[in-house]
Amino acid sequence: MYTEAKKLHLIEEVLKIKSDITLDAVENFLKHAVKSVKKNKKESxxxxxxxxxxxxxxxxxxxxxxxxxxxxxPDDWK
Structure with a gap:
């Protein structure tokens, strides 16, 4: 159930985003993450x-x- 609660929390946070640039960045990140996971699950x-x-x-x-x-x-180390 923790996973479902986490998903709902993420959805709530995305709904608060007002910037189109931020939404585009989130969308691009998710697309890339899904592709990477599907492509090779054995990668780090x-x-x-x-x-x-x-x-x-x-x-x-x-x-x-x-x-x-x-x-x-150099003075930061003193």
Missing amino acids: SFSEFSGIWSKGEASEIEQIITESCEIIN
Whole structure:
């Protein structure tokens, strides 16, 4: 029964989404996840997420990581 409650909760959360961009992202994620699971159930769960970002989104995330996460401030270790 937990699975059914989880599904209902997800549906409720999706119904609250007002942004078309967010809805498109959720839809694309679900399509890709279903394809990945059907394609090869023996693959790791990580493979379900591979390729879900567009090239632009991947580039943006890479830039954000480069600008913020890869900077070492020597004074932070003191």
